[in-house]
Amino acid sequence: MVDLWMPGAAQHSLGNTGVMDGGPARAVWHITSNDSDHTFANEFGWFTGGGADVAPHLLWDPFTGQIAQMFPADSRSLSLQNDGTVRTNRTGKYCIQIETVFTQGEIVNGKTYNTVADTPCKGLDAIVTWLRSLGIADGWPAGAPTGFHRQDVTLDFWLNHGGHYGHNMVPGNSHVDPGPMPAGMFGSSPKPSTKPQVSLEHIVYAAQHDPPAAQGHTSYKTEVLLVEKALQAEKLLAAQYVDGSYGSLTVNAYARWQKSLGYSGSAADGIPGMTSLKKLGAKHGFDVVA
Numbered sequence: 001m002v003d004l005w006m007p008g009a010a011q012h013s014l015g016n017t018g019v020m021d022g023g024p025a026r027a028v029w030h031i032t033s034n035d036s037d038h039t040f041a042n043e044f045g046w047f048t049g050g051g052a053d054v055a056p057h058l059l060w061d062p063f064t065g066q067i068a069q070m071f072p073a074d075s076r077s078l079s080l081q082n083d084g085t086v087r088t089n090r091t092g093k094y095c096i097q098i099e100t101v102f103t104q105g106e107i108v109n110g111k112t113y114n115t116v117a118d119t120p121c122k123g124l125d126a127i128v129t130w131l132r133s134l135g136i137a138d139g140w141p142a143g144a145p146t147g148f149h150r151q152d153v154t155l156d157f158w159l160n161h162g163g164h165y166g167h168n169m170v171p172g173n174s175h176v177d178p179g180p181m182p183a184g185m186f187g188s189s190p191k192p193s194t195k196p197q198v199s200l201e202h203i204v205y206a207a208q209h210d211p212p213a214a215q216g217h218t219s220y221k222t223e224v225l226l227v228e229k230a231l232q233a234e235k236l237l238a239a240q241y242v243d244g245s246y247g248s249l250t251v252n253a254y255a256r257w258q259k260s261l262g263y264s265g266s267a268a269d270g271i272p273g274m275t276s277l278k279k280l281g282a283k284h285g286f287d288v289v290a
């Protein structure tokens with residue numbers, strides 16, 4: 001089951017729902033672009049009052065992270081113009097429209113903001129996560145918005161491609177919002193780990209060739225120290241033996257770690273395997289590579 005109401009968003013149903021026409025699911029991004037008013041409260045008052053006939057699904061404040069939802073995901077919202085007889089608000093299984101409370105050049109706490117991408121974008125990850133859960137593909141099928149100008153797609157393209165659009169791309173519309181959005185909004189690459197790495201091969205070598213430092217493998221010593229500190233934290237190795245040398249006391253300590261995980265016999269011989277070392281690293285702040 002999908003959540004038709006975004007988890008964490010304040011729910012303010014306007015009623016007045018309308019069925020969708022079907023097709024690939026999409027999202028359309030807007031900015032409120034109001035020269036005299038930059039506040040979430042007043043924009044919200046507009047869309048739930050006099051502006052209810054142009055209301056989006058979501059109203060989002062990228063400075064505070066405030067989000068309100070006015071239509072369920074499976075209803076059309078109302079922020080787009082028709083293209084001739086095609087009601088673009090209804091295109092797709094979902095056509096989630098997001099009004100960002102933002103105006104080009106607005107000043108917040110003395111700083112001027114020219115694009116949504118410049119703002120803290122607080123709450124954007126949660127919005128993208130929800131859109132993804134509805135089956136809306138990450139990315140901009142017609143390219144990301146590059147500025148406050150039109151980037152029209154053809155009606156055929158609009159009807160047949162899901163994903164994310166700017167209002168400035170939708171056929172039959174004349175608006176130029178939302179302008180540039182954050183390049184990383186779809187989190188294309190996972191953040192690299194900042195934890196130190198321990199090589200299983202190095203640790204096994206160190207365990208079998210004592211002492212490693214004497215044999216010129218100084219980097220192994222750094223890795224052995226990480227393992228020994230973890231064993232010490234598990235109360236399996238006394239502090240005075242945390243020395244970067246994988247000697248017999250470290251072998252015995254590691255064997256106790258293996259036994260604590262349920263291993264026995266030769267599987268608990270104090271020479272690390274990938275599974276036991278990864279479990280130790282996960283608890284004590286290092287990654288394990290082959």
Ligand SMILES: [Zn+2]
Nearest residue numbers: 030167175177
């Ligand atoms: Zn718009």
